[in-house]
Amino acid sequence: MNLILLGPPGAGKGTQAAKIIEKYNIPHISTGDIFRANIKEGTELGKKAQEYMNKGELVPDELVVEIATDRLKADDCKDGFLLDGFPRTVFQAEKLDEFLAGQGKKIDHVLDIDVNKEELMIRLTGRRVCKTCGASFHVVNIPPKVEGICDVCGAPLIQRADDNEETAANRIEVYNNETKPLIDYYEKAGNISHIDGTIGLENVFNAIVDILGE
Ligand code: AMP
Numbered sequence: 001m002n003l004i005l006l007g008p009p010g011a012g013k014g015t016q017a018a019k020i021i022e023k024y025n026i027p028h029i030s031t032g033d034i035f036r037a038n039i040k041e042g043t044e045l046g047k048k049a050q051e052y053m054n055k056g057e058l059v060p061d062e063l064v065v066e067i068a069t070d071r072l073k074a075d076d077c078k079d080g081f082l083l084d085g086f087p088r089t090v091f092q093a094e095k096l097d098e099f100l101a102g103q104g105k106k107i108d109h110v111l112d113i114d115v116n117k118e119e120l121m122i123r124l125t126g127r128r129v130c131k132t133c134g135a136s137f138h139v140v141n142i143p144p145k146v147e148g149i150c151d152v153c154g155a156p157l158i159q160r161a162d163d164n165e166e167t168a169a170n171r172i173e174v175y176n177n178e179t180k181p182l183i184d185y186y187e188k189a190g191n192i193s194h195i196d197g198t199i200g201l202e203n204v205f206n207a208i209v210d211i212l213g214e
Pocket residue numbers: 009030031032033035052053054056057058059060064084085086087088089092162171
């Protein structure tokens with residue numbers, strides 16, 4: 001099962017991704033996570049990506065395509081994968097299709113999770129993530145049991161550098177300008193489904209399972 005999760009920042013892609021990979025036993029490939037890991041390790045790639053990420057801009061296509069396709073060559077992707085945050089431009093989608101065609105593969109489903117801008121801003125600016133295990137919380141909607149501490153592993157929670165008001169607003173705008181055209185791209189390919197991302201995380205997941213099948 002070769003899947004793409006599409007949707008604006010804050011739509012809940014990361015949360016749904018965790019549930020999807022558990023149920024369908026496929027690897028989760030998040031280009032944002034790959035960049036953040038590189039920033040943490042201080043690699044050259046991390047330094048390059050950080051300049052763009054801090055402003056809420058997209059990392060240049062060539063760089064992202066190389067990172068993503070390299071990851072897709074790994075053995076654990078041979079029976080399927082879940083892409084989260086990639087592709088984000090039509091160029092990236094075309095390069096992905098070319099790469100997969102070269103391997104005799106294709107995208108089976110694109111899951112488009114939609115949430116309105118006001119709700120996205122509330123979700124992004126209130127989001128807190130665990131530095132260690134990546135679990136995600138919200139100061140109001142999903143508060144941790146102890147303020148500032150991860151329920152899962154006990155490590156401190158942080159605010160992502162790009163979740164401040166200004167950068168979050170820019171990321172939503174970049175999504176509308178650069179990534180939303182992908183909906184048309186996959187509409188033409190005929191393999192996209194739209195899911196209302198405001199119906200609660202269990203209901204969103206049930207809708208996804210309805211689409212993908214048990
Ligand atoms: P995410 O964790 O998916 O919200 O990504 C965080 C940031 O990483 C984005 O705002 C971009 O700066 C960068 N990024 C992640 N994936 C991509 C991509 N496919 N194309 C360009 N930039 C990306």
